[in-house]
Amino acid sequence: xxxxxxxxxxxxxxxxxxxxxxxxxxxxxxxxxxxxxxxxxxxxxxxxxxxxxxxxxxxxxxxxxxxxxxxxxxxxxxxxxxxxxxxxxxxxxxxxxxxxxxxxxxxxxxxxxxxxxxxxxxxxxxxxxxxxxxxxxxxxxxxxxxxxxxxxxxxxxxxxxxxxxxxxxxxxxxxxxxxxxxxxxxxxxxxxxxxxxxxxxxxxxxxxxxxxxxxxxxxxxxxxxxxxxxxxxxxxxxxxxxxxxxxxxxxxxxxxxxxxxxxxxxxxxxxxxxxxxxxxxxxxxxxxxxxxxxxxxxxxxxxxxxxxxxx
Numbered sequence: 160x161x162x163x164x165x166x167x168x169x170x171x172x173x174x175x176x177x178x179x180x181x182x183x184x185x186x187x188x189x190x191x192x193x194x195x196x197x198x199x200x201x202x203x204x205x206x207x208x209x210x211x212x213x214x215x216x217x218x219x220x221x222x223x224x225x226x227x228x229x230x231x232x233x234x235x236x237x238x239x240x241x242x243x244x245x246x247x248x249x250x251x252x253x254x255x256x257x258x259x260x261x262x263x264x265x266x267x268x269x270x271x272x273x274x275x276x277x278x279x280x281x282x283x284x285x286x287x288x289x290x291x292x293x294x295x296x297x298x299x300x301x302x303x304x305x306x307x308x309x310x311x312x313x314x315x316x317x318x319x320x321x322x323x324x325x326x327x328x329x330x331x332x333x334x335x336x337x338x339x340x341x342x343x344x345x346x347x348x349x350x351x352x353x354x355x356x357x358x359x360x361x362x363x364x365x366x367x368x369x370x371x372x373x374x375x376x377x378x379x380x381x382x383x384x385x386x387x388x389x390x391x392x393x394x395x396x397x398x399x400x401x402x403x404x405x406x407x408x409x410x411x412x413x414x415x416x417x418x419x420x421x422x423x424x425x426x427x428x429x430x431x432x433x434x435x436x437x438x439x440x441x442x443x444x445x446x447x448x449x450x451x452x453x454x455x456x457x458x459x460x461x462x463x464x465x466x467x468x469x470x
Contacts, residue, residue, distance in 0.1 A: 161437055165440060166439060168446075168449040168450060169449050172443075172446045172448060172449055173363070173440060181366075181369050195250070195255065196254060199254040199257070203257050206258060207262055208261075210231050210233065212230070214226075214227050217297050218293070220290065220293050221286070224275055225275040226253070226272055226275065226294070227253045228270060228271070229264040229271040229273070230264070231264055231268050235270070236306050237268070237269050237270040237306055238308050238464075238467035238468065239272055239308075239311050240267065240272070240311075240312045241298050242271050242274065242313075242315060243273075243319030244275075245442065247347070247370070247377070248284075248373060248376065248377040249372075251319070253273050253275050256273060256319075258445065258447050263456055263463075266457045266460030267467075268464055270305060270307060272294070274291070276291055276294075279373075279377040280376035283377055284377050284379070284386075285383075285388060287318075288326075288389070291325065292330075295311070295330065295336055296336055299335075299336030299337070310467045310468075311338055311467075312340040314342035314343070315343065315346070316344035316345060317347050318347045320343040321347045323346075325387075325388050326338070326341075328391045328400055331397075331400045339401060339466045340403070340467065341400065341402070341403045341404075342463055343403060343404070343406065343417070343420075344406045345413055345417055346416075347416070348390050348391060348416050348417060349392035349416030349419040350416040351416070354415035354416065355415060357412045359412075360410050363412070364441040367412075391420065392416070392423060397423060397424055400424070403421070403424055403430075404432045404433075405417055405420060405421040405434075406455060408439035408443055410438070411439070413441060436455060439451055444456060
């Protein structure tokens with residue numbers, strides 16, 4: 160079932176965002192990132208309260224990675240959710256997803272470790288993947304540094320959702336860290352140009368030329384696009400990955416790709432909860448003024464908390 164029209168709150172949020180367009184060039188991109196950081200500084204002045212936040216760096220394969228640890232208002236240690244932000248592998252940061260991570264911490268009662276990874280086009284595939292997996296390995300090996308119990312999950316939205324899924328796949332295939340759960344919010348996976356969601360909804364949040372530019376910046380080559388660690392829908396078998404929640408949005412061009420990956424997980428025997436928020440748009444979980452964003456985060460947080468607290 161699909162909604163007839165976009166939720167009014169989400170539509171209002173889109174109208175406020177419509178005055179900004181993504182520049183397709185390195186010089187303009189640098190300025191766009193700077194302006195976005197400035198805007199986030201203003202928006203994040205009165206954030207939802209958590210017990211504590213700690214800004215730090217963690218070791219990455221090509222240098223230190225910025226990270227922010229969100230701790231609940233309780234006595235630890237806590238299960239840990241390693242979170243990766245969206246932005247087409249080109250945009251986004253810890254700051255753009257600060258509100259979402261705070262809400263996830265509050266609703267789950269878990270610690271959230273939000274990780275900045277290297278962005279394209281300066282750092283194309285596999286840089287982001289290498290950073291994401293290194294962050295998961297570090298979190299698993301250093302629970303005391305993050306007030307952790309040792310119980311670990313991965314989560315992310317859009318491109319970050321894809322990175323979370325890939326980290327879960329790599330951990331399963333490489334006998335890596337034990338990941339109890341993965342939460343994928345409108346992940347950027349399994350995208351095909353002839354999917355109904357791409358035909359019907361390109362231009363809502365994500366323009367077709369923006370998606371093509373993101374893809375070219377990140378992959379650089381068609382060969383990379385077929386790599387399972389670039390897109391886990393390319394994997395022949397995902398049966399060993401962690402249980403999952405996959406969330407999509409009805410008016411999102413990425414909807415059908417996310418649904419296809421949920422079906423792939425189920426087909427390979429992975430316990431998976433799939434939910435499509437019919438009247439929502441891509442990126443809705445970061446829209447603090449949208450009621451359904453709060454609902455989605457609370458639902459995902461419950462899934463994560465249940466998985467991380469069960470032995």
